[in-house]
Amino acid sequence: MIPNLYKIISISASGEDSVSFEVQLNRKCEIFDGHFPGQPVLPGVCTLEIIKDCISNIRGNKVILSGISQCKFTGMVDPGIENLLKIDIDIKPGIKDLPGSVNAIVSTSERVILKLKGEYNDI
Numbered sequence: 619m620i621p622n623l624y625k626i627i628s629i630s631a632s633g634e635d636s637v638s639f640e641v642q643l644n645r646k647c648e649i650f651d652g653h654f655p656g657q658p659v660l661p662g663v664c665t666l667e668i669i670k671d672c673i674s675n676i677r678g679n680k681v682i683l684s685g686i687s688q689c690k691f692t693g694m695v696d697p698g699i700e701n702l703l704k705i706d707i708d709i710k711p712g713i714k715d716l717p718g719s720v721n722a723i724v725s726t727s728e729r730v731i732l733k734l735k736g737e738y739n740d741i
Contacts, residue, residue, distance in 0.1 A: 619671055620664060623647045627702070629675070636708045639672045643701040650697055660695040665732055669722050672705050673738050684717050685737040693731040700726040712739065
């Protein structure tokens with residue numbers, strides 16, 4: 619977790635394995651000072667970290683993203699303009715030692731910014 623980057627505003631389940639999160643970015647987080655000064659952009663790796671944290675929330679324990687089969691960034695997020703993200707996650711738990719699967723879509727109020735298919739493991 620990246621300190622002070624975001625907070626979860628709401629969580630709503632639309633099924634046993636489908637959960638939507640509303641996340642508010644902290645425009646004053648120091649990560650934006652370096653990425654990029656004068657033109658802040660949410661780093662892609664931070665978006666992946668937020669997804670991982672949301673999966674951990676669903677699972678009730680820490681997880682790691684152990685594989686990404688598809689990851690498409692379709693837009694940038696300027697926290698000064700768009701600081702609310704919606705994260706829709708569908709997960710399937712792993713069986714025995716096999717990883718679980720995850721599909722995630724991250725969007726702002728107007729557009730999709732990331733689509734992800736991958737695997738996670740509980741740690």
